[in-house]
Amino acid sequence: MLIHIRELFNHYDSSIAYPAFNTQNLETTLGIIQASNELDTPVIVATSEGTAAYAGLETIAAIVKTAACRSKAGVVLHFDHGKDIRHLERAIELGYSSVMIDHSHLPFEENARDTRRMVELAHAKGVWVQGEIGRMRGTEDWVSVSEAQALLTEPDDAFRFYWATGVDTLACSVGTVHGIIKMRGGVKPHVDIPRIRAIHDRVKIPLVLHGASGVDPDTIHLAIAGGISIINIDTELRMAFSNALRASAEIDPREIDPRRIMKPVAQAVKEVAMAKIRQFGGGRHRAAA
Numbered sequence: 001m002l003i004h005i006r007e008l009f010n011h012y013d014s015s016i017a018y019p020a021f022n023t024q025n026l027e028t029t030l031g032i033i034q035a036s037n038e039l040d041t042p043v044i045v046a047t048s049e050g051t052a053a054y055a056g057l058e059t060i061a062a063i064v065k066t067a068a069c070r071s072k073a074g075v076v077l078h079f080d081h082g083k084d085i086r087h088l089e090r091a092i093e094l095g096y097s098s099v100m101i102d103h104s105h106l107p108f109e110e111n112a113r114d115t116r117r118m119v120e121l122a123h124a125k126g127v128w129v130q131g132e133i134g135r136m137r138g139t140e141d142w143v144s145v146s147e148a149q150a151l152l153t154e155p156d157d158a159f160r161f162y163w164a165t166g167v168d169t170l171a172c173s174v175g176t177v178h179g180i181i182k183m184r185g186g187v188k189p190h191v192d193i194p195r196i197r198a199i200h201d202r203v204k205i206p207l208v209l210h211g212a213s214g215v216d217p218d219t220i221h222l223a224i225a226g227g228i229s230i231i232n233i234d235t236e237l238r239m240a241f242s243n244a245l246r247a248s249a250e251i252d253p254r255e256i257d258p259r260r261i262m263k264p265v266a267q268a269v270k271e272v273a274m275a276k277i278r279q280f281g282g283g284r285h286r287a288a289a
């Protein structure tokens with residue numbers, strides 16, 4: 001079933017973090033939801049402006065909502081890295097319970113002003129808003145952020161931003177990097193655990209770790225212990241998808257049934273999603289059963 005993001009935090013066990021997995025298509029969505037079912041752990045399924053441009057927001061939202069009907073553990077529909085408030089308003093109309101406004105490329109006051117406006121619009125409809133303070137390296141939607149511009153989140157700024165905006169969840173820049181670049185050795189991410197702790201001491205709402213593909217399990221564990229409650233994964237699912245697709249297409253070059261070609265692709269996504277859910281502390285209920 002589709003659930004509101006607030007349900008994740010009604011009885012939150014802070015030793016776990018919920019995964020926010022990006023999807024672009026049917027097979028990725030199926031893989032994520034099968035993983036969630038198998039481990040009896042709710043997941044956040046995220047779609048971006050790029051995916052809305054590719055598939056149509058109505059289409060991708062309908063795919064996630066319909067696939068969520070088969071979910072036992074619960075699926076939260078989230079809009080990731082929204083730059084344009086009109087897209088986020090449309091997402092709210094379509095049933096998203098969580099939207100991220102990412103105006104982190106703007107100066108503090110402008111980011112806070114736009115985020116506050118989004119919070120007012122979303123809260124009037126009972127929807128949660130994620131804001132971002134600080135800037136991350138890598139590629140965020142169409143905006144490239146060079147290393148020189150990178151700006152880690154100052155705990156005091158996070159506190160001021162939270163009070164100025166009323167956001168429900170907060171993305172912070174703590175050293176991770178978006179996209180494939182770090183998986184290919186282009187940049188070396190680190191995770192600044194003391195910074196996470198310092199932000200968590202000041203801001204008592206769920207903190208979100210973006211760019212978490214490729215972060216090792218020990219560091220993930222420390223980040224969760226430091227106060228991270230949501231962890232965003234896109235790149236590792238994309239890698240699983242693309243590698244499995246290439247392999248599957250090669251098995252029998254005469255195969256023309258898309259279902260036969262795509263089934264191992266959804267399975268590969270599912271396996272990575274399950275590994276992440278376990279790494280983030282989920283799946284214990286199922287393991288103990």
Ligand code: G3H
Nearest residue numbers: 022048050051141178234
């Ligand atoms: O952090 C951003 C996500 O990986 C979304 O990427 O805009 O290419 O869909 P995208």
Ligand code: 13P
Nearest residue numbers: 179210211212213234235
């Ligand atoms: P990765 O590119 O590391 O998977 O990060 C995804 C993300 O932050 C989506 O918002």
Ligand code: ZN
Nearest residue numbers: 178210211232
């Ligand atoms: Zn992100």
